Amino acid sequence: xxxxxxxxxxxxxxxxxxxxxxxxxxxxxxxxxxxxxxxxxxxxxxxxxxxxxxxxxxxxxxxxxxxxxxxxxxxxxxxxxxxxxxxxxxxxxxxxxxxxxxxxxxxxxxx
DNA sequence: TTTATGGCTGTCA
DNA sequence: ATGACAGCCATAA
Numbered sequence: 001x002x003x004x005x006x007x008x009x010x011x012x013x014x015x016x017x018x019x020x021x022x023x024x025x026x027x028x029x030x031x032x033x034x035x036x037x038x039x040x041x042x043x044x045x046x047x048x049x050x051x052x053x054x055x056x057x058x059x060x061x062x063x064x065x066x067x068x069x070x071x072x073x074x075x076x077x078x079x080x081x082x083x084x085x086x087x088x089x090x091x092x093x094x095x096x097x098x099x100x101x102x103x104x105x106x107x108x109x110x111x
Numbered sequence: 112t113t114t115a116t117g118g119c120t121g122t123c124a
Numbered sequence: 125a126t127g128a129c130a131g132c133c134a135t136a137a
Contacts, residue, residue, distance in 0.1 A: 009134090028119050032132095040132055041119040047134090049118055062118085070118040078118080 010047040024105035060084040067097040
């Protein structure tokens with residue numbers, strides 16, 4: 001059997017995402033960096049997109065570098081993400097953007 | 112194998 | 125602020 005490289009990477013990505021506390025957000029690039037995959041933000045998005053529904057990974061706490069919820073393949077799904085974040089206290093401005101200054105997660109280990 | 116497409120990002124006009 | 129582009133790399137065809 002051929003080893004599936006993405007499994008190990010995705011595991012690392014999920015591990016990082018699981019560390020994001022409630023009411024905080026991280027960018028794809030940040031997650032990639034913390035997972036040892038600097039510059040591969042896109043893979044983070046890909047990994048999160050592949051998450052099964054029942055997973056306990058807080059995928060909704062990951063947004064793009066512009067502080068916005070990325071438009072997704074399935075319609076309405078991004079609105080759900082915003083609602084989940086709001087429920088945790090994350091505020092959106094009228095441009096549907098989050099102030100990363102205020103809500104971005106800052107783990108000590110990588111500051 | 113090659114091509115096209117992604118829940119992205121930084122840089123430059 | 126907005127748009128175009130080039131990197132990144134896994135997956136599907």
